[in-house]
Amino acid sequence: MPGDLVPTADAAKAIGVDRRTLQRWVAEGRVNPTLTTVGGHHRWDVEDLKRQLKERS
Known part of the structure; x- marks a missing residue:
């Protein structure tokens, strides 16, 4: 897994939810x-997540 991907809890904290x-x-x-593991856990690129949210607003 690339080093810049974080688990859901860390991504949520980074965006304040x-x-x-x-x-x-x-x-x-x-x-x-960004990625869903074989076990069903999500991994996030925080900058991409922020971009997705900005595009939806």
């Missing part, structure tokens, strides 16, 4: 993680 909020946004299709 709760981890569960970010998980809900994924389920609703509002944002897409």
Whole structure:
């Protein structure tokens, strides 16, 4: 896994929301993680996540 990808909790903290909020946004299709592991865990490029949110506003 590339070193600049972070787990959901860290990505959520970086954008100022709760981890569960970010998980809900994924389920609703509002944002897409950079990578989903074989075990179903999301990994995020925080800058890409911020770009996705900016484009949706």
